[in-house]
Amino acid sequence: xxxxxxxxxxxxxxxxxxxxxxxxxxxxxxxxxxxxxxxxxxxxxxxxxxxxxxxxxxxxxxxxxxxxxxxxxxxxxxxxxxxxxxxxxxxxxxxxxxxxxxxxxxxxxxxxxxxxxxxxxxxxxxxxxxxxxxxxxxxxxxxxxxxxxxxxxxxxxxxxxxxxxxxxxxxxxxxxxxxxxxxxxxxxxxxxxxxxxxxxxxxxxxxxxxxxxxxxxxxxxxxxxxxxxxxxxxxxxxxxxxxxxxxxxxxxxxxxxxxxxxxxxxxxxxxxxxxxxxxxxxxxxxxxxxxxxxxxxxxxxxxxxxxxxxxxxxxxxxxxxxxxxxxxxxxxxxxxxxxxxxxxxxxxxxxxxxxxxxxxxxxxxxxxxxxxxxxxxxxxxxxxxxxxxxxxxxxxxxxxxxx
Numbered sequence: 001x002x003x004x005x006x007x008x009x010x011x012x013x014x015x016x017x018x019x020x021x022x023x024x025x026x027x028x029x030x031x032x033x034x035x036x037x038x039x040x041x042x043x044x045x046x047x048x049x050x051x052x053x054x055x056x057x058x059x060x061x062x063x064x065x066x067x068x069x070x071x072x073x074x075x076x077x078x079x080x081x082x083x084x085x086x087x088x089x090x091x092x093x094x095x096x097x098x099x100x101x102x103x104x105x106x107x108x109x110x111x112x113x114x115x116x117x118x119x120x121x122x123x124x125x126x127x128x129x130x131x132x133x134x135x136x137x138x139x140x141x142x143x144x145x146x147x148x149x150x151x152x153x154x155x156x157x158x159x160x161x162x163x164x165x166x167x168x169x170x171x172x173x174x175x176x177x178x179x180x181x182x183x184x185x186x187x188x189x190x191x192x193x194x195x196x197x198x199x200x201x202x203x204x205x206x207x208x209x210x211x212x213x214x215x216x217x218x219x220x221x222x223x224x225x226x227x228x229x230x231x232x233x234x235x236x237x238x239x240x241x242x243x244x245x246x247x248x249x250x251x252x253x254x255x256x257x258x259x260x261x262x263x264x265x266x267x268x269x270x271x272x273x274x275x276x277x278x279x280x281x282x283x284x285x286x287x288x289x290x291x292x293x294x295x296x297x298x299x300x301x302x303x304x305x306x307x308x309x310x311x312x313x314x315x316x317x318x319x320x321x322x323x324x325x326x327x328x329x330x331x332x333x334x335x336x337x338x339x340x341x342x343x344x345x346x347x348x349x350x351x352x353x354x355x356x357x358x359x360x361x362x363x364x365x366x367x368x369x370x371x372x373x374x375x376x377x378x379x380x381x382x383x384x385x386x387x388x389x390x391x392x393x394x395x396x397x398x399x400x401x402x403x
Contacts (some may be wrong), residue, residue: 002347039153043165052169053375059142059179060145060172067150070142070186074156074248083395084292085339087317089130092325097136100126101331110220114207118227119237124305125226127326128312132194139191139216140184144168147195149319150189164188167197176204176213183216183277191215194228201227224313233311234304240308242302242322244275244336247295256289256299257376263287267301290316294393297381353394356402357382 033039040061047057062329104111104125111122126135133139133365137368148165168188172179184190188197192215195204204213215222248271265283272289274280275298287301300320309319328334344351345367354375356369362378376392383388388401 011345033153036064036066036153039149042178043152043162043169046166047169048168050170052095052166054171055171056173060169061149064146064149066153067142067146067186068172070147071156073186074151074154081344082317083339083342083344085297085342086319086344088321088324089184089371092328096130096134100130100325103129103135104277104329107219107223110187110223114220117224118231118235120227120230120235121240121326123232123326123329124241124309124322125131125223126329127322128226128257128309129192129223130324130325131318131322133192134214136192136219136222139194140186142184142186143179144184144188144190144197145172145179147182147184148320151187155333158182159314161188164197167201171200174390175211176200177216178246181216192219193226199229199347200225203232206358210326229312232287233308235308236303236305237374239303239305241290241305241319242287242290243280244298245272245289245301246275247272247289251295253291253295253380254377256291257373257392259288261286263300272301276308290320291391292316292320293340293342294395294397295389295391297340297342298335340397345394345399349396349399350394353379354397355400356399360402 033042044054044057048054073150083325100123104122111125114120114125115122120287136218145165148168149162151161152165168182172182173178180188185194189195190197190200193379195215200213202213202274203225204215205219205221205224205228206213208214210220210318211219212218213225215225245267251271263283264280264285264287267287267289268283269279275368285303290302290306292298292300302319306319306323309322310316312318312322324335350369350371351367353371354364357364357375357378358367361383362382364375364378365372371394379394379398380390380392382396382402383392386401
């Protein structure tokens with residue numbers, strides 16, 4: 001999904017993760033069309049062919065003026081880097097945990113009914129709602145139609161956003177929301193769950209049964225839509241997202257980076273245990289290891305549902321934040337292992353790591369900032385020779401150690 005750029009650190013649906021700071025509305029737009037009128041006429045032709053009425057179209061496009069702010073946000077996408085610790089801390093706050101617990105009580109019956117229908121735990125739906133829009137506290141300040149029209153008019157991924165624009169008009173035609181209430185992010189992510197229009201069409205649910213899939217004004221519809229979305233991508237009912245674990249001292253960290261998927265029983269057999277000291281509930285569940293900040297920080301055995309959460313936003317840190325917030329909502333404590341003091345790396349920083357490894361005689365290829373198997377193996381070897389924990393984690397600390 002596309003992220004709303006506001007006080008919430010939101011991120012999501014559905015194709016690309018975006019984010020940027022608000023820019024001046026006076027920025028210059030370089031349109032991909034000869035005029036606004038010709039653009040609107042072309043949109044009407046497509047919308048009419050898809051069954052959108054002239055009445056609805058005129059309401060939606062009346063007075064359309066391309067938004068300079070939206071266009072500038074599409075053009076100025078800086079590289080954001082943050083550690084998993086920083087990412088999670090900004091999203092799993094005391095206030096958000098408290099609100100999540102309150103919402104769990106307030107919407108208990110609805111959550112139970114949605115969970116029964118879709119097989120998704122209530123706390124997971126609450127956590128996504130919380131991370132996406134702070135439980136509806138901020139759903140975006142842009143009219144979806146005009147934001148999508150601005151992106152299309154300006155030529156930014158015009159085919160994709162143009163298709164989303166027509167779909168958004170179909171949603172209006174269906175009577176699911178009034179034009180003035182169809183709000184979302186600058187990139188078209190809408191309502192409580194921050195669905196793009198195409199995701200709305202596939203996964204939005206009329207849980208109330210009033211004929212409208214109202215993800216803007218109806219919490220039951222929004223929660224059911226989140227549940228339906230996760231179910232659609234293969235959520236495994238009865239399974240969690242993952243567990244914080246401890247690794248044995250002689251652990252081979254290549255098992256992390258190679259993405260080995262094994263049963264929890266098999267992981268236990270090589271010394272991987274839950275950080276809490278408790279046994280894994282089901283040894284037959286399969287998991288792979290996720291080590292966001294190296295072997296000196298929290299490490300996780302993540303189950304297939306972790307990957308399903310990433311279908312909402314393709315980011316490991318996002319899935320960890322959602323999973324952790326869900327755990328905290330139902331009363332779990334914080335991480336057992338403390339986060340190490342470290343910094344994330346930009347692409348140029350990663351290139352510098354590779355260049356330093358080259359100077360030390362490691363064949364990592366041309367520095368390109370992509371940490372592949374050769375770079376990872378070189379890091380592990382250099383760490384072992386240097387008396388460091390040979391975990392292969394590439395970060396600010398490693399860059400400083402190599403320098």
